[in-house]
Amino acid sequence: MPDQGLPGGVQERGIDTSPPVADEIKHTTCYMCACRCGIRVYLRDGALSYIEGNPDHPVNKGVLCAKGSAGIMHQKSPAKLRAPLLRTGPRGSGQFKEISWDEALTLATAWLSKIRHEDPKQLAFFTGRDQSQALTGWWASQFGTPNYAAHGGFCSVNMAAAGLYTLGGSFWEFGEPDWERTNYLLLFGVAEDHDSNPIKLGLGKLKERGAKVVSVNPVRTGYSAIADEWIGITPGSDGLFVLSLARELLLAGRIDAAFLAAFSNAPALVIEAPGTARHGLVARDAEGRVLVWDRDKQAAVPFGSTPRLPALQGSFTLPTGEAVRPAFALVAERVLDEAHAPERVAKRCAIAPDTIRRIAAELAEAAFDESKTVAQPWTDAWGRRHDGFPSRPVALHAMRGISAHANGFHSCRNLHLLQMLLGAVDRPGSWRYKPPFPRPTPPGIKPAGKTLTPGKPMPGPPLGFPQGPEDLLVDAEGKALRIDKAFSWEAPLAAHGLMHLVITNAANGDPYPIEVLFLFMANMAWNSAMNVDATREMLTRRRPDGEYAIPRVIYVDAFRSETVDFADLVLPDTTYLERWDCISLLDRPICDAEGAADAIRQPVLTPDRDVRPFQDVLIELGWRLGLPGLTREDGSARFPGGYADYLVHHERKPGQGPLAGWRGADGSEDGLGAPNESQLERYIANGCFWRSEIPEAARFSRHANPAYLAWAKRMGFLDNENPIVFQFYGEALQRFRLAAEGHGAVQPPDAMRERVRKAFDPLPLWYPPFEDEANDESRFPLHAITQRPMAMYHSWGSMNAWLRQIHAANRLYVPAALAAEHGVADDDWVALSSRHGRIEAQVRVMHAVNARTVWTWNAIGKKRGAWGLDANAPEFTRGFLLNHLIDELLPEQGAGYRYANSDPVTGQAAWYDLRVRLEKIERPA
Numbered sequence: 001m002p003d004q005g006l007p008g009g010v011q012e013r014g015i016d017t018s019p020p021v022a023d024e025i026k027h028t029t030c031y032m033c034a035c036r037c038g039i040r041v042y043l044r045d046g047a048l049s050y051i052e053g054n055p056d057h058p059v060n061k062g063v064l065c066a067k068g069s070a071g072i073m074h075q076k077s078p079a080k081l082r083a084p085l086l087r088t089g090p091r092g093s094g095q096f097k098e099i100s101w102d103e104a105l106t107l108a109t110a111w112l113s114k115i116r117h118e119d120p121k122q123l124a125f126f127t128g129r130d131q132s133q134a135l136t137g138w139w140a141s142q143f144g145t146p147n148y149a150a151h152g153g154f155c156s157v158n159m160a161a162a163g164l165y166t167l168g169g170s171f172w173e174f175g176e177p178d179w180e181r182t183n184y185l186l187l188f189g190v191a192e193d194h195d196s197n198p199i200k201l202g203l204g205k206l207k208e209r210g211a212k213v214v215s216v217n218p219v220r221t222g223y224s225a226i227a228d229e230w231i232g233i234t235p236g237s238d239g240l241f242v243l244s245l246a247r248e249l250l251l252a253g254r255i256d257a258a259f260l261a262a263f264s265n266a267p268a269l270v271i272e273a274p275g276t277a278r279h280g281l282v283a284r285d286a287e288g289r290v291l292v293w294d295r296d297k298q299a300a301v302p303f304g305s306t307p308r309l310p311a312l313q314g315s316f317t318l319p320t321g322e323a324v325r326p327a328f329a330l331v332a333e334r335v336l337d338e339a340h341a342p343e344r345v346a347k348r349c350a351i352a353p354d355t356i357r358r359i360a361a362e363l364a365e366a367a368f369d370e371s372k373t374v375a376q377p378w379t380d381a382w383g384r385r386h387d388g389f390p391s392r393p394v395a396l397h398a399m400r401g402i403s404a405h406a407n408g409f410h411s412c413r414n415l416h417l418l419q420m421l422l423g424a425v426d427r428p429g430s431w432r433y434k435p436p437f438p439r440p441t442p443p444g445i446k447p448a449g450k451t452l453t454p455g456k457p458m459p460g461p462p463l464g465f466p467q468g469p470e471d472l473l474v475d476a477e478g479k480a481l482r483i484d485k486a487f488s489w490e491a492p493l494a495a496h497g498l499m500h501l502v503i504t505n506a507a508n509g510d511p512y513p514i515e516v517l518f519l520f521m522a523n524m525a526w527n528s529a530m531n532v533d534a535t536r537e538m539l540t541r542r543r544p545d546g547e548y549a550i551p552r553v554i555y556v557d558a559f560r561s562e563t564v565d566f567a568d569l570v571l572p573d574t575t576y577l578e579r580w581d582c583i584s585l586l587d588r589p590i591c592d593a594e595g596a597a598d599a600i601r602q603p604v605l606t607p608d609r610d611v612r613p614f615q616d617v618l619i620e621l622g623w624r625l626g627l628p629g630l631t632r633e634d635g636s637a638r639f640p641g642g643y644a645d646y647l648v649h650h651e652r653k654p655g656q657g658p659l660a661g662w663r664g665a666d667g668s669e670d671g672l673g674a675p676n677e678s679q680l681e682r683y684i685a686n687g688c689f690w691r692s693e694i695p696e697a698a699r700f701s702r703h704a705n706p707a708y709l710a711w712a713k714r715m716g717f718l719d720n721e722n723p724i725v726f727q728f729y730g731e732a733l734q735r736f737r738l739a740a741e742g743h744g745a746v747q748p749p750d751a752m753r754e755r756v757r758k759a760f761d762p763l764p765l766w767y768p769p770f771e772d773e774a775n776d777e778s779r780f781p782l783h784a785i786t787q788r789p790m791a792m793y794h795s796w797g798s799m800n801a802w803l804r805q806i807h808a809a810n811r812l813y814v815p816a817a818l819a820a821e822h823g824v825a826d827d828d829w830v831a832l833s834s835r836h837g838r839i840e841a842q843v844r845v846m847h848a849v850n851a852r853t854v855w856t857w858n859a860i861g862k863k864r865g866a867w868g869l870d871a872n873a874p875e876f877t878r879g880f881l882l883n884h885l886i887d888e889l890l891p892e893q894g895a896g897y898r899y900a901n902s903d904p905v906t907g908q909a910a911w912y913d914l915r916v917r918l919e920k921i922e923r924p925a
């Protein structure tokens with residue numbers, strides 16, 4: 001590694017005021033949160049002395065946050081696991097003995113091999129905020145179990161699924177605001193999280209240019225605190241607010257009808273034949289092409305074939321005699337419903353009608369009146385010539401706050417509707433795709449797992465995007481085939497699985513018991529669980545024969561988290577500074593709107609204990625199990641060099657590997673190309689990342705821009721150059737609704753029909769969160785939510801000596817008027833009760849919060865004894881979690897069945913639907 005500008009000492013009056021901190025600098029990628037910033041690690045005598053941001057890195061451009069800097073204390077934490085552990089006492093007791101890696105892997109292989117050859121779905125393999133899902137998902141598929149998912153189901157799958165089913169992209173990793181050009185940024189449910197440093201950099205640019213930032217969030221923290229306008233919305237009502245904005249735009253005629261007609265299915269002719277199996281589907285010609293109404297010919301013609309833009313309004317009859325209407329007319333009718341009038345939504349949303357009207361007007365003004373054209377003639381995928389790309393300088397960005405509700409899928413879809421109405425999708429100044437998006441709506445990958453063959457891989461990945469009932473993983477009775485019930489009638493579009501249901505379902509044997517629960521980096525016995533106490537009980541529950549209800553638990557973590565005590569076998573991971581890793585385009589990439597990028601981590605430190613990188617362990621375990629992708633024909637390991645070997649040599653399809661840079665034997669190819677033996681060295685020499693600029697002509701309107709589509713195909717991002725049509729009308733949803741109405745070969749069980757019918761509405765929709773309906777408003781009048789602080793990422797800072805100084809204990813933030821109502825002042829104690837539980841917490845009074853919402857920082861409270869903390873650490877004595885108040889199941893309905901506390905479309909955990917009551921109490925003992 002060449003010298004990269006090591007800071008030298010400065011002699012001042014004989015005193016060295018700036019002694020060199022390092023004798024070596026190595027590049028790698030931060031993993032103190034999910035943002036994946038490039039870092040430079042300063043080493044002295046091989047030990048870590050300092051971390052700084054890499055100024056050349058495309059994600060953070062040198063910016064480093066408090067968490068990133070504190071990576072040094074992560075490394076020094078006494079909570080690090082030191083060797084593989086085998087449970088010796090009862091589960092939960094924390095009694096273990098250290099064993100060798102060979103013993104640990106032999107044991108794991110024995111447990112897993114048996115079930116792989118008998119019934120592979122007996123393995124449930126779930127990972128947390130893992131950045132190697134391209135490996136872990138593929139591994140599960142090779143093992144032959146459909147029971148795999150990562151953390152997305154309890155994070156933001158609503159956002160991802162709504163985006164992918166509507167625009168072929170979404171926020172954060174799939175798209176970003178055009179920071180250079182936007183004049184108006186509308187944030188929804190974004191705390192200081194996820195795309196952390198890029199958003200900070202972007203907001204800085206907007207502030208410099210005087211662009212307006214409006215943040216919609218019940219709590220004014222993080223980015224909301226520096227927004228020009230903060231809208232303290234009632235949790236769970238975002239989708240309603242957006243419908244009201246859309247209604248105002250429609251009433252004022254301030255929409256981009258040409259954009260909708262040209263690029264979305266708004267002109268698609270929707271069949272009106274109530275009671276039949278065709279009702280609500282889009283009419284197509286004999287070749288399967290979507291039909292629209294040609295206003296000149298007064299006839300139905302294929303989408304994209306009309307010289308003049310097709311009709312958006314009207315009622316027509318097809319030659320077949322079927323009555324049809326353009327989808328736009330149906331959507332407009334729904335949006336214009338009086339129920340969405342500002343006066344009607346104001347109370348529930350806690351937003352004044354005038355504010356709604358003003359925001360709608362400001363959006364239109366920025367989108368249309370401030371539009372400029374990027375003069376760059378182009379021809380779209382249907383052969384229509386355009387003089388340039390008109391800007392729509394309004395950008396939206398949303399995160400978990402809008403997503404983590406039982407109505408989150410439709411709320412996120414409503415946001416995309418708003419973007420489409422404004423023509424603000426992948427145009428200059430608007431939200432723009434990041435490669436490898438856009439993808440078809442939805443992407444063509446379907447979840448595998450309908451039929452399993454013991455001892456054999458599944459024919460496809462465990463996660464995907466059902467396009468109709470026939471793609472669901474259900475048996476003939478409609479019963480779920482997956483342990484988490486993803487892709488069943490309970491959560492048909494569960495693109496990220498339902499991690500929050502795995503332990504409950506496995507312990508209850510519903511839909512079936514499992515033998516092995518294999519968890520990586522998911523603190524399911526504490527802050528990652530809804531209903532924490534019950535989760536801990538279920539992990540220790542025994543069957544009548546004395547065996548645990550979940551017989552084997554294998555857990556992988558680098559630190560002594562709360563979940564460690566509940567494992568039978570603990571496989572200790574390294575820290576992020578001690579291993580190879582890959583931020584892959586096959587997983588969740590780090591691209592930006594103008595370039596494709598990926599990155600690696602390299603080991604910059606050598607572990608001082610008997611731990612191994614999880615990815616290496618998984619690859620070795622795969623070989624020990626004889627998984628075909630990890631074993632050669634002669635029985636030898638396919639990747640004897642572990643994850644680094646896999647990163648270079650694994651091909652998902654010919655020429656496509658985990659890393660897209662420096663492919664081809666000589667490293668001259670991008671995207672696709674043969675493996676390159678020097679690929680990792682090339683990454684290291686480039687600061688551990690690769691980035692390839694999108695050609696100039698291919699940077700806007702990518703969904704329909706042949707220059708982009710051709711480039712994306714060449715890079716391996718798309719299988720063909722077909723344009724992507726926005727789903728203004730949710731035809732895929734209608735297919736599920738038709739099944740619920742009694743049509744087709746695959747239909748929901750009778751008890752679920754109405755729930756599916758309601759949730760699978762192809763038109764824009766808002767409905768109250770289920771917890772609102774399950775709770776008596778007079779008993780639980782308040783909302784309770786969490787926010788992520790700047791200095792902690794979930795529990796990842798729990799063991800970090802620097803970060804703990806910022807957040808070692810949390811308070812319950814109570815709106816000032818509410819505090820006065822209850823006679824509560826700063827530092828007083830209150831009891832917070834939900835239909836499910838009760839906790840006690842210390843108060844901090846706050847003004848900048850929705851009047852009926854209390855909140856706290858997430859994941860601060862800890863279980864005594866965990867994370868290597870002192871027995872009287874504030875995290876144990878004063879820290880608390882809202883998780884104890886949240887039930888993972890809804891109350892019984894109908895025949896006694898308890899649905900998940902989740903979105904009925906995607907299964908997204910409804911964390912933020914919590915309803916509570918507050919009472920002042922004396923200081924607890």
Ligand code: SF4
Nearest residue numbers: 030033036037065068
């Ligand atoms: S934002 Fe996240 S990835 Fe970036 S420096 Fe901070 S902790 Fe590290």
